[in-house]
Every structure is written in C-alpha cells, then in structure tokens.
Amino acid sequence: MNQAKKDYIFYSIVIIFAVFFLTSTPQIQSTNQSFIIGPTTWPYILLILMVFLGLYGIVSTLIKAKIMKSEEITAVQGETEPVRKIFKLSIPIVSLLVVIIYVLLLNIIGFIFSTILFLYGITLLLGTKKQWTAILFSIITMAIFVILFSVLLQIPLPRGVGVFRAFSLFFY
Amino acid sequence: MLDYLIAGLLNVVTDPINLLMLIAAIFIGYLGGAIPGVSGTMLVVIMVPVTYSFEPDSAFILLTGIYAITAFSGAISAILLRTPGTPEAVVTTFDGYPMAQKGQPGRALGIAIFCSVVGGVIGTLCLMLISPALANVALSFSAPEYFALAVMGLTVVASLSGKALTKGLIGVLFGLMISTIGMDPLTGTLRYTFGSSSLLSGIDLIPVIIGLFALSEFLKKTTESHAVQQVISNVKTKIFEMEVFNKIKGTMARSSIIGIIIGILPGIGATTASMLSYSETVRWSKEKEKDSYGKGNPKGIAAAETANNAAAMGTLVPLLSLGIPGGATAAVLLGAFVLHGMQPGPTLFSTEPELMYTIFAALLIANLVMLIVSKPFIKIFQKIVNVPYSILGPLIVVFCVIGTYTVRNSYFDILVMVLFGIIGFALEKYRFPMATIILGVVLGPLTESQFRRAVEMSSGDFSIFFTRPISLTLLIISVLMLFFPLISGLIKKKKEQES
Secondary structure, three states, X not given: OOHHHHHHHHHHHHHHHHHHHHHHHHHOOOOOOOOOOOOOHHHXXXXXXXXXXXXXXXXXXXXXXXXXXHHOOXXXXXXXXXXXXXXXXXXXXXXXXXXXXXXXXXXXXXXXXXXXXXXXXXXXHXXXXXXXXXXXXXXXXXXXXXXXXXXXXXXXOOOOOOHHHHHHOOOO | OHHHHXXXXXXXXXXXXXXXXXXXXXXXXXXXXXXXXXXXXXXXXXXXXXXXXXXXXXXXXXXXXHHHHHHHHHHHHHHHHOOOOOHHHXXXXXXXXXXXXXXXXXXXXXXXXXXXXXXXXXXXXXXXXXXXXXXXXXXXXXXXXXHHHHHHHHOXXXXXXXXXXXXXXXXXXXXXXXXXXXXXXXXXXXXXXXXXXXHOOOOOHHHHHHHHHHHHHHHHHOOOOOOOOOOOOOOOOOOOOHHHXXXXXXXXXXXXXXXXXXXXXXXXXXXXXXXXXXXXXXHHOOHHHHHHOOOOOHXXXXXHHHHHHHHHXXXXXXXXXXXXXXXXXXXXXXXXXXXXOOOOOXXXXXXXXXXXXXXXXXXXXXXXXXXXXXXXXXXXXXXHOOOOHHHHHHHHHHXXXXXXXXXXXXXXXXHHHHHHHHHHHHHHOOOOOOHHHHHHHHHHHHHHHHHHHHHHHOOOOOOHHHHOHHHHHHHHHHHHHHHHHHHHHHHHHHHHHHO
C-alpha cells in the first residue's frame, strides 16, 4: 500500500471518529444550566476542528498524489527480506493476539496461571529455542512478580474466578 | 532557597527509604538506559504505577532519578555498540564509536561520563534557579492566563510532530477528546459514557501512556532481529584527563547553554539539543579540524553528551514551574504528579516546597553519582547487553499489565491499555507522532476548565483572552510556535531558491 492510500484511510477514520462523536454529543444531558458554557461546547469545538483537519488532510494528500503521479514513481519497493510468519500472520500480529488472550484470561484464571502461559508462549514465539528455558523463565518470573508486587508492595493482582481464586489466596 | 536545598539533600540522604529509592533509580536507570530498545520514557512509564503506594518523596526520587540517569546511560551502548541505548544518545555514536574502534573506548566513555555530569549538574542548577522564579511570576495568573498557558503547552505539538503537523494536530485533538470522556468537572454532567459504569470516572492517563508508549513499542520490536552483538571489550574507563579536558572545555560550556535553552523550550527535547549542539560545535571549529568530526573527535562526544544531559534537566523547568510538560517523559512525570494527587504548576512551590527541593537534590546527587558508579557498571554492561528480546519483551508486557492494574485496581484499565497499544501500533505505521495524543490527554482537563472559567469570569465575553496583557502575550507566542516550522520552512525554501 502506498503512502497516499494509507493517508486516505487515516484521514477517513479521523472524520468517521469525529462524526460519530458529533452525533452523540447532542445526547449529553446537562445537569446544571447555570453555566454560560455548557459541557457540550468544548467537545463541539474539538470535533469540528477534527473534521476540518481530516478534510484538509484528504485534500492535501490528493494534491500531493497528483504531483507524485506527474513525476512518475520509479522507486522499487525494497522489501525483499523474508518475513517469518505463522498461519499467514506476521509476528507482531500474532504477539498482539497472544497479549489479548493473556489479558482476557487474566480475569478468568488469575494472574499466576495466565502469566505462566503467556510468558511460556511468547518467549517461544519470539525465538527462544529451548523448551526448558521457556518453562523455567516463565515460572520463575511469575514468582518474582507475585513476590515483588503482591507480597512486598501489597498490590492485589487479578485472582480470577472459582478454583483459581481460591488457589491464588494461598499465595497473596 | 539554600535552606530548602539542604533540607532536600538531607531528606534524600537520611531517610533510608528515600536513599534506597535513589539507589534503585541509579540501578534501573543504568540497566534500562544501556540496553538498546528500552528508552528512558518507557522506563519511567513502567515505573510510575509501581510508585503508586509510595510516599510522594520516594516516588519522585525514583522517577526523576531514573530520568536523570537514562539521559547518560544510553551513551554506553552508543559508544561500545554503535547502537544508542536511548534516542538521546544518537549523536554520541557519531564520534564515540569511531573513537572506541580506534582503541580508545575508555577515553570515549570517560569523556561521555564527565560531560554528562557537567551538563547534568549545570542543568540542575539552572532548573533550581529558574523554576521557582518562573513559578513566582505564574502565581499571579488567573483563568485566562492559565488557559493561554495551556494553549502554549499544546502548541508544543508543532515541534513534536515534525513534518506531519496535520497529523500532530489531529493527535492533540484526539487526546483532548479522550479527556472529555467521563464526568464533566464543572457541571457533573456525564459525557460519552455510553451507559458504561467503567467510563464514569473517565479514561485514566496511565493506561493511555503505557499502551501508546510501552505496549506498542513491544509489538514493533518483535520483528526486529536481536542477534547477539559484538561489544568492544577490554575497556578501562578514564574519567578525567587534563589533556582532553583542555580540548573540550569550550565545547562543554557552549553545549551546556545550548542544552538548557533548548530544554526549557517546551517540546523540543534532548535529542534535538544534542544534534544542534553537535552541528554548532562543528561550525565553530577551525577549518582544518572540521574533517576530524565523525572520526572520533573528543569534541563531538562532549557536544552531544553535555547538551543532552543539560537539556534533560531544562525540560523539567516548564513542567515544575508552569505545569506544562516539555516532552514525552515530562508528560509522563506530569501524570505521576496527578497520580499522587498533585497538579504541577506554580502553586506547587508554595504548597510542597520540600518535595520540590527533594527532587532537585535527588537530581543533583544522581548526576554526581555517575562519576563513581559508571565505571563498575560498564564492566558488567557486556554481560547484560546480550539479554535477548524474547526475554526482555515479555517482561515489559507483564510490567505494562501490572502497572496499569495497580493504579485503580481496574480490569477495565487493562483493556484500555491494550486498546491504546493497538492504536499506537497501528499509528506507528503512519509515522504518527504519538506524544501528541499524550499532550492532549494531559492538558485536556486544564485547558477546558480554565477556558470555561475564564468565560464565566467575563460573563460570556470572549475578548477576555486578548485584553489581559499576559494572556495575550502567551497566545501570540503560541501562534508563533505553532507556525514556526512552517515559517522557517518557507524561509529555507526561499534561501535555497536564491542560491
């Protein structure tokens, strides 16, 4: 995808975002009418500016793209490096999915188990070759985090539900 | 002022917890700063939530200490690996690495350490002198002036966004919009909560910062190759050599001044300061010497390291005296103040003078300690630098999650953090200036409430912003700052056409 196309998408998203919030602004019910400037004025100013900037962005990209076309793009895309992929997805996307799964599990199976699973999975994904290194790393790191935060700093980490909650109460 | 400073110094040194925090700050600052891929901003970001349960004194000793140390520690890998540990150390690679390659890594590191200390100490002294004075002036401000000040803070966007000004402005507006979510502070009206109870108290600053800066950075780094790097070994660090000192003293003096001025100007930051100081140093050199830059000239290292450390301290001036963050890390520190129930600004010097001078004292000590601690640290540096990213990256993610959760014990905040991580990762592809969003979120509540208060003050007359001299001046400066990149670009073009 070339830069101009990316820019069109970006500015369109900006406009969609602003319009969405613009349409939900009138629903704000002011609870106190005694102020000269109510709670909706400021958001209106911001959103209208945003729409204008979005439109300006699209127009300026259009003009730029025209100039670029007349100069003819001869630059060859230099991405020949083979990219490691898993299930046709790039590593950052897979990492992101792993993080999302971790966060979702956090509330169900608690910090201890989800962190072990996450650390084990992500270290292998990022290129650790030895199984044992990953297993040891994930368990020891989790233990350090629990001791440091829950025991020493008394920060309550997520416990999960049911059995997992009961299990976590043994440790913190 | 001196009594306060002495009280501050005593507070750092005599309180065992504060002392421990300072040592921790030094340790974390060295470790994180020296490892490429962990920037000073990210370190402070991850540590902010950890400090949540601390006393403000200890918390800020830790955070500002890390900040001061990372301004230098990036230079170690810049010199020994040619990979700057932090963005501020980019310029240090220009002459630092060639000098190390020529068989003088110890001398290169020595110059970097000595100049960092000088730059840092001069920077801290200026910070101590300028910020209380500036805060004193700002005490007479009322709503219109504060609004103008906040607007000036927002115009930092111009320098944060570089060539992409439109995108930067959109970023600021997006940030300002985020800060309107939740309960309106003036009327108590609910805005954009869409019926969700989690959104009642708004979107917290910390998850946004952690998501945008730390999580997105992790996702980006997962593709980069992290092969074991060849470190220059057998390093004997020589911190002070008279012969070298005589060569670089002029450069150091000039670079400190450049660093402080650039640092104080909001939003330009330490990286730009070291670039500018380097190019000025080359320009001021004798004709025959100019060729030696980039090949291991000690003045090159001195210019970069003095300026970036001085600038790092200068950046704290607008933050502590006016409540306007000078850069990304300063914005994070502002968030930390808010987290501890304080609003940085002129009143802080009268309400929390001890805390302020404790921070100054900690900065001063942290800068001086570099003289002693750097040598042994460089010895162990070779061992830690090869920690693979498959170990480091996951640790960062767990820190992000715990850090976010600590603030309000809210699972919802973790989801917000991941969402902003995704936003940050996606925007990275568009070369979007991320810090602009933070700027908006941080300054949003201040800007809006002061704007509304000012209009209430004048019973609806908007001219109040232009009839008061200070507010008018600040607004004019803001407009100039916003359009400065455009104007200077036009002038450059014209000059090029003429020549």
